[in-house]
Amino acid sequence: MMDHFNVARYVATALYDFFVEGKCPSKLFQELSLYLFSRELEFLRLNKLIVALGLLMQKCYSDVNDLALQRIRRYHIYVNEARNMYKSLADRGVEAVVIKTISSFPKDVSDIDLLIASKEDLEKVSQIMRKMGYSLAKPGLEQDLWRRIVNGVVVDVEVHTNIAAADYVYYPKELVFERAVLLNGIKVPSPMDSTLITASHMVMKDLYITLSDVMELEIVLRKYIGDENVLIEEAKKLGLEVPLLSMLYYSNIINPRVSHRIPTWQNAVSSVTLRRYYARPMLPTIALSYFHSILGRVRREPPGRVLREVLTLPRGKGIDAFVYYIMGFKPQVKRFDE
Numbered sequence: 001m002m003d004h005f006n007v008a009r010y011v012a013t014a015l016y017d018f019f020v021e022g023k024c025p026s027k028l029f030q031e032l033s034l035y036l037f038s039r040e041l042e043f044l045r046l047n048k049l050i051v052a053l054g055l056l057m058q059k060c061y062s063d064v065n066d067l068a069l070q071r072i073r074r075y076h077i078y079v080n081e082a083r084n085m086y087k088s089l090a091d092r093g094v095e096a097v098v099i100k101t102i103s104s105f106p107k108d109v110s111d112i113d114l115l116i117a118s119k120e121d122l123e124k125v126s127q128i129m130r131k132m133g134y135s136l137a138k139p140g141l142e143q144d145l146w147r148r149i150v151n152g153v154v155v156d157v158e159v160h161t162n163i164a165a166a167d168y169v170y171y172p173k174e175l176v177f178e179r180a181v182l183l184n185g186i187k188v189p190s191p192m193d194s195t196l197i198t199a200s201h202m203v204m205k206d207l208y209i210t211l212s213d214v215m216e217l218e219i220v221l222r223k224y225i226g227d228e229n230v231l232i233e234e235a236k237k238l239g240l241e242v243p244l245l246s247m248l249y250y251s252n253i254i255n256p257r258v259s260h261r262i263p264t265w266q267n268a269v270s271s272v273t274l275r276r277y278y279a280r281p282m283l284p285t286i287a288l289s290y291f292h293s294i295l296g297r298v299r300r301e302p303p304g305r306v307l308r309e310v311l312t313l314p315r316g317k318g319i320d321a322f323v324y325y326i327m328g329f330k331p332q333v334k335r336f337d338e
Contacts, residue, residue, distance in 0.1 A: 005254075013256050014029050014056070015049075019219055033053055047212055052107065054072045077150050079109075081157075082112050085114065086187055088128050088132060095177065097114075097115045104194070108212070111155075111156035113160060114158065114160065115176065134157060144159045145158055165313060166313045168313055170293055172238070180193075191220045191225060194220065196244060202281070204318075207331070214250060214254060243281075245262060249270045
């Protein structure tokens with residue numbers, strides 16, 4: 001049986017060298033990539049790596065797997081749709097940011113997450129989405145899901161008014177809009193906010209960490225922030241230090257190219273459980289993440305409002321992820337045919 005941990009470390013090294021340093025791996029990595037595409041697609045799917053690996057193979061070996069070509073095409077369709085969507089919204093005066101979709105690392109996209117500044121704009125957003133050919137697939141507690149088919153590809157768009165699990169807001173959208181940047185015609189969170197949103201989302205909502213998450217962290221640190229202490233201090237301000245430390249901890253384990261300075265006591269509260277294809281944050285890490293987040297918000301906001309939000313957590317979308325977590329099942333990730 002394949003040693004998944006060592007393969008993950010080898011893949012992390014190659015992706016880091018390619019996307020951070022601009023270096024191609026040896027021909028041996030081409031053989032490993034072909035093996036992964038033929039025998040270990042679940043590893044690639046759960047770590048959202050097909051697009052990145054396909055781009056590496058395209059550039060370094062001029063040899064791209066058919067599935068990778070399909071997913072790269074799908075990725076470009078999603079990016080183009082996000083760009084068209086942002087332009088249509090901006091033209092109508094709707095303030096929006098595309099979150100968790102367009103990142104520093106080209107991870108496999110499951111949907112376009114659209115964050116709207118004002119709830120009052122939701123009706124306007126609905127009109128724009130319908131005009132673009134989208135139809136409402138599912139209204140939800142935390143977002144509305146819109147869908148249309150573009151060149152044979154199903155494009156899903158989730159429209160959010162907050163960055164939340166159920167009604168519990170774990171990241172302040174005001175900060176996201178204040179620091180948002182324009183990237184290739186799309187308004188996206190700043191590198192700092194993008195990384196912290198990913199860290200908090202993976203520990204407090206999705207409850208699992210992918211290699212794509214780790215690669216985005218390392219690219220942001222190397223190319224845009226430089227000093228990890230700056231990122232940690234910002235996380236502390238927002239009560240999100242534990243989720244960030246959890247990502248740094250996993251990066252230390254899985255990526256031989258990096259070494260983050262994490263004190264022993266912080267290692268204890270930010271540990272992860274390694275599964276065959278991915279990593280899970282420990283249950284105490286999840287609990288402590290919510291504790292710090294709630295404590296930080298109570299210091300800044302009316303306690304009653306925070307408590308009301310906390311009470312919505314058992315009926316939120318993330319409860320499915322928690323059930324899968326407790327039962328030891330694989331995370332819910334879209335199949336390739338979805």
